[in-house]
Amino acid sequence: QKEVEQNSGPLSVPEGAIASLNCTYSDRGSQSFFWYRQYSGKSPELIMSIYSNGDKEDGRFTAQLNKASQYVSLLIRDSQPSDSATYLCAVQLLGVFGNEKLTFGTGTRLTIIP
Amino acid sequence: GAGVSQSPSNKVTEKGKDVELRCDPISGHTALYWYRQRLGQGLEFLIYFQGNSAPDKSGLPSDRFSAERTGGSVSTLTIQRTQQEDSAVYLCASGEHTYEQYFGPGTRLTVT
Numbered sequence: 406q407k408e409v410e411q412n413s414g415p416l417s418v419p420e421g422a423i424a425s426l427n428c429t430y431s432d433r434g435s436q437s438f439f440w441y442r443q444y445s446g447k448s449p450e451l452i453m454s455i456y457s458n459g460d461k462e463d464g465r466f467t468a469q470l471n472k473a474s475q476y477v478s479l480l481i482r483d484s485q486p487s488d489s490a491t492y493l494c495a496v497q498l499l500g501v502f503g504n505e506k507l508t509f510g511t512g513t514r515l516t517i518i519p
Numbered sequence: 520g521a522g523v524s525q526s527p528s529n530k531v532t533e534k535g536k537d538v539e540l541r542c543d544p545i546s547g548h549t550a551l552y553w554y555r556q557r558l559g560q561g562l563e564f565l566i567y568f569q570g571n572s573a574p575d576k577s578g579l580p581s582d583r584f585s586a587e588r589t590g591g592s593v594s595t596l597t598i599q600r601t602q603q604e605d606s607a608v609y610l611c612a613s614g615e616h617t618y619e620q621y622f623g624p625g626t627r628l629t630v631t
Contacts, residue, residue, distance in 0.1 A: 449622050451621060451622075495562075505575070507552075507564065508564070509561045511560065
């Protein structure tokens, strides 16, 4: 079983609709959860972080975390063509020094159709 | 402010040569990470620095790979006797106590 699993896609969503991206993780000790956006040929860009159960909203983005189900999701409202990218889910264990390595899923490729 | 910077942006080298990749983290960030991303694949953790020490080197694929960090700032990743399977984008990220990691633009390494 992979540590962090995502549907690789591609996921196609009409412009203006809601895009829903999902991620599951295997380690119950995971403490911090992140969503990165990666455009083709570019490096990952942090768009959301979430640390406790529930929803966290930032503009058109909402991250949802359910630690009991080991599930984290990202919703993108009013999808725009510029949202077309690969979305990476990343999970972090809390170690002695606090900051620990991120374990990444392989990413979901999202295409917004105009 | 300035983000994470990496150099060179591209490096083409012959099999068997040594290469050095450099990372300048965001000023004040104490944590620094190296990851590798092969074409079409996910990110693979290599090594993590807290200050100048490396608590976690578990991701280094072989003893041909080494990294150091000096002055709690710049880090260098060295690959000795490069092999074709080392071809990838090498990404550096830095972070502080918030746990969030911010990535540099990467170095694309091609071993011919």
